[in-house]
Amino acid sequence: MANSKYEYVKSYEFEDEIMQPNLIVVRLDGRNFERFSEIHEFEKPNDVRALNLMNSCATAVVEEYPDIVFSYGFDDEYSFVFKKTSNFYQRRASKMLTLIVSFFSSVYATKWKEFFPQKELEYPPSFHARVISCATLEVLQVYLAWRQNACHSDNLCRTCFWMLIRSGKTIEEAKEALKDCQKEEKNELLFQRFGINYKKLPEMFRQGSCIFKTEVEVVVKYDEHGNPIKRLRRKPNIVHTQNIVAKKFWNEQLVLVKELGGFEDEIAKIKTEYVKSFLFENKLLPSTYIVIRIDGCHFHRFSDIHGFEKPNDAQALNLMNTCAVAVLKEFHDIVFAYGVSDEYSFVLRKNSQFNQRQASQIVSAIVSFFSTMYAMKWKEFFPQKNLKYPPSFDGRAVCYPSEEILQDYLAWRQVDCHINNQYNTCFWMLVKSGKTKAEAQQCLKGTQTQEKYELLSRQFGTDYSSLPVMFRQGSFVYRMKLQEVVVDHSNIIERSFWKEYSSILEEMPAHTSAANECTQTSVSAS
Ligand SMILES: Nc1nc2c(ncn2[C@@H]2O[C@H](COP(=O)(O)OP(=O)(O)OP(=O)(O)O)[C@@H](O)[C@H]2O)c(=O)[nH]1
Numbered sequence: 001m002a003n004s005k006y007e008y009v010k011s012y013e014f015e016d017e018i019m020q021p022n023l024i025v026v027r028l029d030g031r032n033f034e035r036f037s038e039i040h041e042f043e044k045p046n047d048v049r050a051l052n053l054m055n056s057c058a059t060a061v062v063e064e065y066p067d068i069v070f071s072y073g074f075d076d077e078y079s080f081v082f083k084k085t086s087n088f089y090q091r092r093a094s095k096m097l098t099l100i101v102s103f104f105s106s107v108y109a110t111k112w113k114e115f116f117p118q119k120e121l122e123y124p125p126s127f128h129a130r131v132i133s134c135a136t137l138e139v140l141q142v143y144l145a146w147r148q149n150a151c152h153s154d155n156l157c158r159t160c161f162w163m164l165i166r167s168g169k170t171i172e173e174a175k176e177a178l179k180d181c182q183k184e185e186k187n188e189l190l191f192q193r194f195g196i197n198y199k200k201l202p203e204m205f206r207q208g209s210c211i212f213k214t215e216v217e218v219v220v221k222y223d224e225h226g227n228p229i230k231r232l233r234r235k236p237n238i239v240h241t242q243n244i245v246a247k248k249f250w251n252e253q254l255v256l257v258k259e260l261g262g263f264e265d266e267i268a269k270i271k272t273e274y275v276k277s278f279l280f281e282n283k284l285l286p287s288t289y290i291v292i293r294i295d296g297c298h299f300h301r302f303s304d305i306h307g308f309e310k311p312n313d314a315q316a317l318n319l320m321n322t323c324a325v326a327v328l329k330e331f332h333d334i335v336f337a338y339g340v341s342d343e344y345s346f347v348l349r350k351n352s353q354f355n356q357r358q359a360s361q362i363v364s365a366i367v368s369f370f371s372t373m374y375a376m377k378w379k380e381f382f383p384q385k386n387l388k389y390p391p392s393f394d395g396r397a398v399c400y401p402s403e404e405i406l407q408d409y410l411a412w413r414q415v416d417c418h419i420n421n422q423y424n425t426c427f428w429m430l431v432k433s434g435k436t437k438a439e440a441q442q443c444l445k446g447t448q449t450q451e452k453y454e455l456l457s458r459q460f461g462t463d464y465s466s467l468p469v470m471f472r473q474g475s476f477v478y479r480m481k482l483q484e485v486v487v488d489h490s491n492i493i494e495r496s497f498w499k500e501y502s503s504i505l506e507e508m509p510a511h512t513s514a515a516n517e518c519t520q521t522s523v524s525a526s
């Protein structure tokens with residue numbers, strides 16, 4: 001196949017399988033949620049609606065991915081624990097973390113109105129995610145204890161802080177008053193000054209929420225005499241408890257003991273060397289172009305269910321392009337993007353220090369942002385169609401050490417676009433002309449490019465090269481002078497393209513590239 005010349009770029013992709021018997025946790029956490037909660041006027045210190053929305057998204061995740069057997073969340077974070085025998089996506093870390101964070105994000109966007117009926121989503125919220133692998137069940141126990149401790153102490157601190165602010169203190173004064181303040185003193189302060197018994201505050205605020213499944217008997221059908229036939233089914237429940245890793249609590253949950261194991265001991269102390277491993281992150285090679293490629297999960301089904309036009313739906317592609325433009329506006333270190341079908345490749349500049357080049361932080365932020373944007377923008381592109389279920393995307397990060405190899409990578413994607421589009425165009429024309437799918441397939445088997453050109457013009461009077469350029473060549477997105485982000489279509493395989501657009505891959509002077517986390521993205525941007 002014509003593809004082979006560029007296919008060598010695949011060898012730059014790396015394996016990231018988490019080996020048995022490690023237990024896998026995916027943890028996600030709101031990106032810049034302080035600002036998000038300000039703009040959406042969340043109640044302080046805790047907003048019940050926002051927490052319920054998080055719980056509802058996590059429940060959707062648990063229902064979507066049966067391998068997740070336990071999850072725990074508070075504030076803007078959630079951890080998902082997979083059963084020990086899970087073979088979800090062959091235990092590939094980047095697949096697991098991006099699918100979960102993507103699905104969670106698009107559920108968050110689609111469910112927003114249910115929890116905040118009076119409030120518009122002003123811009124797409126997004127989440128970071130990472131995989132934590134726990135070598136033993138004891139390590140998992142410490143991990144969960146560590147997160148619940150964080151919930152306890154964060155909440156106590158936040159509660160004190162906002163009571164002080166409400167009583168008239170400035171932010172600085174409140175911070176000063178709480179500096180070096182121990183847990184007991186904070187409890188005292190709440191009680192003495194504000195008459196609040198901390199232990200009486202809602203459990204969800206103090207303890208966080210766990211979701212796990214219990215086996216319940218449900219009626220699946222009725223026999224011919226009208227008697228109910230029951231089966232055991234696993235149903236997720238949201239539970240609040242003081243200590244999620246207490247033996248008394250954990251070992252009583254049959255599903256947890258079966259899928260993860262029972263705890264042997266109580267946690268006496270959170271080991272700092274374990275916490276260090278929970279915080280560890282792989283970094284991508286310096287001075288290489290980082291490409292984040294995202295791809296729609298089961299978009300074959302998604303496009304069928306939503307009745308996309310075949311082989312190309314211009315609106316669906318425009319929606320993808322609009323999301324990609326928003327990504328470039330949000331992440332300033334992305335200099336170029338190329339998209340076709342349900343995929344997009346985002347190129348970060350060579351010396352980017354975005355998220356300290358931590359692979360999972362970068363890929364999760366982009367995938368999550370793209371997913372919420374896709375869900376939020378859907379109605380604009382498909383006003384007549386409801387989004388039937390939340391779409392999700394997977395993502396990976398790959399480093400390319402030179403401009404040349406990067407250009408070959410992009411050429412590889414565009415060659416793929418050519419081959420697939422030409423095939424699909426012929427295939428659907430044959431099908432629309434009355435052939436069965438199997439006949440159309442048979443007709444095209446082993447045909448070369450030239451033969452397909454001829455088939456189209458001979459049988460259907462179609463000149464392939466006159467079809468819309470977006471279908472034939474995909475789309476690229478870049479930043480023009482004055483920072484305007486634009487979509488265009490061109491042959492990016494030819495090196496002349498890169499001569500014409502030579503400034504795209506040129507490094508900026510160091511001082512202009514320091515601050516790159518994010519700026520505000522407005523939803524109305526297109
Ligand atoms: N009808 C139609 N389908 C599209 C369009 N764009 C993408 N698709 C569908 O999305 C699929 C994308 O291919 P893949 O990414 O390889 O397949 P997938 O079904 O998403 O499966 P995974 O990516 O492995 O989860 C295509 O095969 C099409 O079925 C479109 O414009 N119109």
Ligand SMILES: [Mg+2]
Nearest residue numbers: 295296297299
């Ligand atoms: Mg796909």
Ligand SMILES: [Mg+2]
Nearest residue numbers: 295341342343
């Ligand atoms: Mg694809």
